[in-house]
Amino acid sequence: MKALVCILLLLETFVFVVQQQVDGGLNENKDSQQISSEDGRQNPPQTDTLRAEASTDSQQNCILCFSDIHAALRELTATVTEQKAINRELTATVTEQKENIRELIATVTEQKTINRALEARLMDAEKAAEQHTLLLEGLNKKNYDREIAFSTSLLQSGSGDVGPFTSDITLIYRNVFTNIGNAYNPITGIFTAPVKGVYVFTFSVYAHGQSNAASAYLMKNEKHAIVAFAQQNQGALNSSKGVVLVLEVGDVVYVRLRPNGKIQDNGNNHNTFSGYILFPLK
Incomplete structure (x- = not known):
């Protein structure tokens, strides 16, 4: 121009x-x-x-x-x-x-549309995965609440006597047959309730005829729950007891040998301590 x-x-x-x-x-x-x-x-x-x-x-x-x-x-x-x-x-x-x-x-606009659709799908997938995870956690928790059980005996191997002592002591059951939920501690001999519920416990004492009694009691926290007692001058003697307890989370249950009590065990696993949850409580 x-x-x-x-x-x-x-x-x-x-x-x-x-x-x-x-x-x-x-x-x-x-x-x-x-x-x-x-x-x-x-x-x-x-x-x-x-x-x-x-x-x-x-x-x-x-x-x-x-x-x-x-x-x-x-x-x-x-x-x-x-x-x-x-x-x-x-x-x-x-x-x-x-x-x-x-x-x-046009290409960028189309790609943005595709990206928005992919983001929406990803968010839906993440929500579904989160819901699935929560569901699994709920199911696992329920299963965990119901799967609590242990069974033990006194000596891990060999044979021998335990006691007598001048004061009561906590018995440590070192031979663990079952410990579902890991609520029983084989180092301390103490069971700790992981959930609130109704539990069943049993224990037994065994010895040969002696002047000392084969005697122990089951403890809930710091209180006596039940006692197993047997005494005679000759032959084998034993006593077994069981109890149903309502436990809160953190309550402990264990067995203590009474003063001057004496028990014997061998490969036959005569002295045992077992328990399991009957049903959980809300």
Whole structure:
């Protein structure tokens, strides 16, 4: 557009210059004719010759001026044509880029839609997984509440006596047959209730005829619950007891050998301590 404006301005300028030169040439011709008619009477023929030469030079200059104008116009026309070709290429490039941008926008929009759908599915899957986890935890907790049981005997191997002692001691049943829920501690000999519930406990004492009694009692926390007692001068003697207790979480149950009590055990596992949950309580 700027090139066209420049061309138009140049054309106006050239037309104006040409018009001025033509008008100047006509005026000079008129003046020359008037001067010639006047000088014909006053001047010699040599003056006419000079005037004719001057007119010829003016015409030649005008022709040269037109030649320059045509050359400039041809050069400007070529420049404008080249600029138009460049503009067409740029327009085609811009159009192509716009089309590419529209395609990219469409692709991005489609991808955003896909991403939103995937995010929604992922959130649904996470919620379902969380609900499934909570359900499994609930089921596991219920199963854990119901799966509490242990069974032990006094000596892990061999045979021997335990007692007598001047004071009561906690018996440690080291041979563990079963310990579901790990509520019984074979290091301390103490059972700790993991949940509130109704529990069943049994224990037994065994010895041979002796002056010392085979005697022990089952403890709930720091209180006596039941006692097993047997005494005779000869032969085997034993006593077994069982009890049902309501325990809170953290309550402990264990067996203590009474003072001066004495028990014996061997590979037959005569002295035992067992328990299990009957049902949990809320």
